[in-house]
Amino acid sequence: MTVETLSLGAAVGRALADALEGDPDVVLMGEDIGRLGGVFRVTDGLQARFGAERVIDAPLAESAIVGTAVGMAYRGARPVVEIQFDGFVFPALDQIVTQLSRLHYRTHGRLRMPVTIRVPFGGGIGSVEHHAESPEAYFAHTPGLRVVTAWSPQEAYSTLRAAIASDDPVVFLEPKARYWSKGEVDTALVRDLDTAEVLVRGRDVTLAAYGAVVQTALDAALAARDEGIEIEVIDLRSISPLDVDTVVASVERTGRLVVAHEAPAEVSVSSELIASVVERAFGALEATPERVTGYDTPYPPSALESHYLPSLDRILDAVDRSLGRRSSRTGLVLEGSAR
Amino acid sequence: MTVETLSLGAAVGRALADALEGDPDVVLMGEDIGRLGGVFRVTDGLQARFGAERVIDAPLAESAIVGTAVGMAYRGARPVVEIQFDGFVFPALDQIVTQLSRLHYRTHGRLRMPVTIRVPFGGGIGSVEHHAESPEAYFAHTPGLRVVTAWSPQEAYSTLRAAIASDDPVVFLEPKARYWSKGEVDTALVRDLDTAEVLVRGRDVTLAAYGAVVQTALDAALAARDEGIEIEVIDLRSISPLDVDTVVASVERTGRLVVAHEAPAEVSVSSELIASVVERAFGALEATPERVTGYDTPYPPSALESHYLPSLDRILDAVDRSLGRRSSRTGLVLEGSAR
Amino acid sequence: MSIAIPAPRSELVEGLDTPLGVLAPDGSRRACRTLDEHLADLDETALTDLFVDMSLVRRVDEEAFALTRQGELVLWPPLRGQEAAQVGAAHALRETDFVFGSYREHALAVLRGVDLGDLLRVWQGHALSGWDPLAHRMATPQIIIGAQTLHATGYAMAVRRDGGDDIAVACFGDGATSEGDVSEAMVFASSFQAPVVFLCQNNQYAISEPVRVQSHAALALRATGFGIPAIRVDGNDVLAVLAAMRAAADRARRGEGPTFVEAVTYRMGPHTTTDDPGRYRDADEVDAWRAKDPIDRLERHLASVGAPIEHIREEARIRCDAIAKEMRAAVVKGEAPAPESLFDHVTVTPTRRIRRQRAEHLAFAASIQEER
Amino acid sequence: MSIAIPAPRSELVEGLDTPLGVLAPDGSRRACRTLDEHLADLDETALTDLFVDMSLVRRVDEEAFALTRQGELVLWPPLRGQEAAQVGAAHALRETDFVFGSYREHALAVLRGVDLGDLLRVWQGHALSGWDPLAHRMATPQIIIGAQTLHATGYAMAVRRDGGDDIAVACFGDGATSEGDVSEAMVFASSFQAPVVFLCQNNQYAISEPVRVQSHAALALRATGFGIPAIRVDGNDVLAVLAAMRAAADRARRGEGPTFVEAVTYRMGPHTTTDDPGRYRDADEVDAWRAKDPIDRLERHLASVGAPIEHIREEARIRCDAIAKEMRAAVVKGEAPAPESLFDHVTVTPTRRIRRQRAEHLAFAASIQEER
Numbered sequence A, B: 001m002t003v004e005t006l007s008l009g010a011a012v013g014r015a016l017a018d019a020l021e022g023d024p025d026v027v028l029m030g031e032d033i034g035r036l037g038g039v040f041r042v043t044d045g046l047q048a049r050f051g052a053e054r055v056i057d058a059p060l061a062e063s064a065i066v067g068t069a070v071g072m073a074y075r076g077a078r079p080v081v082e083i084q085f086d087g088f089v090f091p092a093l094d095q096i097v098t099q100l101s102r103l104h105y106r107t108h109g110r111l112r113m114p115v116t117i118r119v120p121f122g123g124g125i126g127s128v129e130h131h132a133e134s135p136e137a138y139f140a141h142t143p144g145l146r147v148v149t150a151w152s153p154q155e156a157y158s159t160l161r162a163a164i165a166s167d168d169p170v171v172f173l174e175p176k177a178r179y180w181s182k183g184e185v186d187t188a189l190v191r192d193l194d195t196a197e198v199l200v201r202g203r204d205v206t207l208a209a210y211g212a213v214v215q216t217a218l219d220a221a222l223a224a225r226d227e228g229i230e231i232e233v234i235d236l237r238s239i240s241p242l243d244v245d246t247v248v249a250s251v252e253r254t255g256r257l258v259v260a261h262e263a264p265a266e267v268s269v270s271s272e273l274i275a276s277v278v279e280r281a282f283g284a285l286e287a288t289p290e291r292v293t294g295y296d297t298p299y300p301p302s303a304l305e306s307h308y309l310p311s312l313d314r315i316l317d318a319v320d321r322s323l324g325r326r327s328s329r330t331g332l333v334l335e336g337s338a339r
Numbered sequence C, D: 001m002s003i004a005i006p007a008p009r010s011e012l013v014e015g016l017d018t019p020l021g022v023l024a025p026d027g028s029r030r031a032c033r034t035l036d037e038h039l040a041d042l043d044e045t046a047l048t049d050l051f052v053d054m055s056l057v058r059r060v061d062e063e064a065f066a067l068t069r070q071g072e073l074v075l076w077p078p079l080r081g082q083e084a085a086q087v088g089a090a091h092a093l094r095e096t097d098f099v100f101g102s103y104r105e106h107a108l109a110v111l112r113g114v115d116l117g118d119l120l121r122v123w124q125g126h127a128l129s130g131w132d133p134l135a136h137r138m139a140t141p142q143i144i145i146g147a148q149t150l151h152a153t154g155y156a157m158a159v160r161r162d163g164g165d166d167i168a169v170a171c172f173g174d175g176a177t178s179e180g181d182v183s184e185a186m187v188f189a190s191s192f193q194a195p196v197v198f199l200c201q202n203n204q205y206a207i208s209e210p211v212r213v214q215s216h217a218a219l220a221l222r223a224t225g226f227g228i229p230a231i232r233v234d235g236n237d238v239l240a241v242l243a244a245m246r247a248a249a250d251r252a253r254r255g256e257g258p259t260f261v262e263a264v265t266y267r268m269g270p271h272t273t274t275d276d277p278g279r280y281r282d283a284d285e286v287d288a289w290r291a292k293d294p295i296d297r298l299e300r301h302l303a304s305v306g307a308p309i310e311h312i313r314e315e316a317r318i319r320c321d322a323i324a325k326e327m328r329a330a331v332v333k334g335e336a337p338a339p340e341s342l343f344d345h346v347t348v349t350p351t352r353r354i355r356r357q358r359a360e361h362l363a364f365a366a367s368i369q370e371e372r
């Protein structure tokens, strides 16, 4: 067992290094991941250590990055590819949706596609267009893909190791706003790819989030505690499949649900989670479930991102609404359920 | 006013012809739309009538079909492009998501993108892989796009005319299983792009659907009537934005909601509709909302598509569950709400 | 006043003006410096094998076509006219090489030992793919145009990493050359000097679109812009295709990187059984190509070199009849899959969500069954 | 035993071995049959204009770089080293031509009259685009690599339909040539003989990746495979770029279709202000290119032909200082957008959904404001 303090970015790098070390079939590929070490320096030093045959600087073509990874998997490789930023994943969507995600199904189980696609995602870093998006809904709607996230260095390390070890294709979304935040990492800690985790227990409201928003959710729980409100914080971790059981169990205790993420709300992970919880625990809900998400607009210029992103205040406001307390959005004091 | 009996496919062709006739800026582009008249013969005769400069056989490249349409729109054209089948839209996703859908927003309103993307969609025609899919969720999650469907020749004609006339980019999904079904078309009937329509009034359950499933929903209403159950059938028509008001008004009358579509359920239009209705009319719901959708698998071989698609029986079963009647899925007679 | 920007020169690609070939339509053999050295070992037996194989795959195609008309298959993309291109390619490969084809590569599948029932399962609508791609070292049909070229390239990149001398072959059509994926495949293949052969069967049409919609220049020229050598051969001349593919495979095995082979041929039939080629091409054109039939010309050649042509024809006929019978039997035997299989293999370990949907659906299906 | 598959020949593209040029790094003028006829009208005034414009855009770049360091801009992709490529191109175009650039085409923007505040707004994080693309006939910065090449091609297709003699120009980098979109743009441009010029500024790097990662062959060769003539010029020689772009534009206006111009240049600075080029390239390499500076060489040339260089330099300095001042003023004046603008222009007519989100957010923001 090794426990170390690492930034989230370094934890990702460490997971990649350990995977390369542990399995000769693991191959990394992406734009600028070699000498530069990636634009976030996550792969720093890996090409020097493992060679240019295993840490491959790819030409600038995302469809080819995923498509050739599929071909490598046909020959037994376990490729881990990097898409430089969330907004650049769309040229690869065809290979992800029509090939990678369904070759196992298409071949009736004869082929496996142990390909991991790493995508730094999310906003809040003051960047320009296409550098702050949250494309997870596109992947979560796609059968055959697993979609996972991490919010802490520990989760980043353990979940990425699980993703690389998985025989299914996995989209691993890295919350870039948290690349520089540090935490302890126990490299022996093993994660699976389909369970959510209750990070904070609380009896009043269930607050489910993932990625960078988990930290905001934890902050919200802390802030609410001062007002005597107990928020139960769930890190969803796996976006697809969603661990509805864990959320339902929580809602059965709290009767209230708030879901937060950065992506737009329309046809999103929060739509699905609310629909799923309603289907499974309609009777347990005592108030209207609430969403705190990016708005249904393109990601705005960075000067406005604090308005766009689910902030601490917006989350607390939703918690208040859910509890029938004063809502700054409606200006009303609501009694009981927010019907 | 002209009223004619046309198949849905012919109604699409008629809308295209009338649009070409009425506006010199309208240009059609797609694979095989010229001499062949499209693989469904929807554009039959249009190239002969309007010339190869306005009805363009495009090289086999979907990203370019959408991307050059964007460029044409910069110069004032109003392109209507065809993607041959639902499953072939993914190579164009980058141009749709990162360019077409957001150039109006990116340029702070200075550019308009009056581009219509026609996509024959849905299954039930006994075809091979990639020819029977329902990709609407990918578009509906994308801000800046309008996504509309049609279930009858009249709706196909009027909605496509509205799509082409719109200054926003529109994805127009044509239910290919219904291309050959006939109905009266009044070419003077004008549609907008954001309202649902109550096709059948009923006081017991609200059943919302779109595309080819609308016909199944109508059949279900008829079948249920024999058992004394009144289903209110709503054709959603617009997938994005969803006309939640109309559905909420209906649910406020019926207290019950069933949503049906062919696409997989996970992070789908039904997820969004249920979440939206719950947010707006939590108190009005007397039973768990139900979904009848394609399963969360890739589209299966055609021998199994009758199992995959939302059939009359599956819809009636969901209606029964919603009403607390015997459900073949659970085997139980449920009382009151299905909690 | 203008500068003379030079047009592409024909010296760039062998066969750019006239595709290289060694067998004339009348069966006469002509010399070709480039191709001949790859054909030196071909004796009468080898020629006979090529003839029989081409006859066999034509019969497979005819029979499948007939089965579609009889409603046994839901669809069939016929290969008629392209037998030389595919059989020539198949004979140039080792069993350990990996083929990534489109949906029309039936001949390659048959010659790589795919069971006929497995071949037809997809076109019966019973399965999304019929055979084990790893066992036959051939990917199952790819419907997304051009997507497989990236898989072939990635496979070849992995071969290089292994240090093996296997190669990958990407088969695609003239229409496919327009897709971004095919260009990107050439970028990666060239950049990593991957042992992949790009075999473009230019059958003159992408459904209704003649090849000039995709390109004014010869398709083989496309590759050279990516730094990939190209060769253009008469795709109805099985020996020319065999030689070009051998040459390309040799280059790849020697670590010299990718090669592009354009086989100039013609799709004699419709695009698929639902197509109506009468809408977009003339009978004259089809007739002109019929005169260049790949099988007839090898038959004439065999006769001209004194091979026992009657005997060979008879042997081919017997095997063809047998294979046709086998196909009919396979189709009759082919069973629709069980409903529960719909939920299999979405992921390696089923998710709870899929397990729940499966259980609910089976309960529902059983109850419906009961009612009836 | 192998066949000699011929390698691409250098005759295909003028300048394939050595990029064409007329100005040596020491400022001396040499003859070039291909380029000279497009430079016949250039008098001292014209040369002076080019010098001043290059000086100006360099100063714009330097000032923006400084403003980024001061925290006034969130990011800046510097163009230093590429002044000749962009200024040469700008001078070859008519006002009515339409330019589709990437994120580094600041010089083209400035020379097409874009207001400096509008230029910088994006890099302040205040807007997604700063100017009116229709007014300036220049698309705003494109960040998705290569996407704009399809827009340029589509625009040019629409020009053909109109019967106009405008042209479209697609600017992109060496890295972009690998993206499927760029290849597809060449397919469409060639197929429809669209009046578009592909201007590839090969600045040797795509972030950290040297151009050999994208291609072993010269990038200009790429185009010829699509049936598009190409010309390769010294991108640090403003006269060479001007001549090549004029030639290409003339071809397009005459209805002769697309041309590919590769301007061989060098990105002297980092990829953007957040990049650290020390990690992937040597100082020697940078020094070697510094000796080929595009502005120095035109200055030397002007001096050598007896132009009043002191005076010209002084004039340039005054205008540079003025523009720098203007930039600082613009940045200070630049205001962050109002929160409600977040909800504007998602669609032409706002949907109910957006109207509701806007109202709710504004109510929320106001209440938060109150609390504080």
Ligand SMILES: Cc1ncc(C[n+]2csc(CCOP(=O)(O)OP(=O)(O)O)c2C)c(N)n1
Binding pocket: B031, B060, B062, B084, B088, B091, C104, C143, C144, C145, C172, C173, C174, C175, C176, C177, C203, C205, C206, C207, C267, C271
């Ligand atoms: C991405 C994609 N776009 C469109 C289609 C529809 N389609 C199927 S086959 C075909 C023509 C392919 O032509 P070509 O590459 O020449 O191959 P051929 O059919 O002639 O063998 C088209 C357009 C598809 N299958 N995939």
Ligand SMILES: Cc1ncc(C[n+]2csc(CCOP(=O)(O)OP(=O)(O)O)c2C)c(N)n1
Binding pocket: A031, A060, A062, A084, A088, A091, D102, D104, D143, D144, D145, D172, D173, D174, D175, D176, D177, D203, D205, D206, D207, D267, D271
């Ligand atoms: C589709 C896409 N993939 C990746 C990126 C990230 N990225 C931004 S610039 C760049 C390099 C571009 O190189 P080149 O085309 O040579 O242009 P240059 O920056 O040198 O002007 C990369 C990889 C992007 N913006 N878009």
Ligand SMILES: [Mg+2]
Binding pocket: C173, C174, C175, C201, C202, C203, C204, C205, C206, C207
């Ligand atoms: Mg073809």
Ligand SMILES: [Mg+2]
Binding pocket: D173, D174, D175, D201, D202, D203, D204, D205, D206, D207
């Ligand atoms: Mg570059």
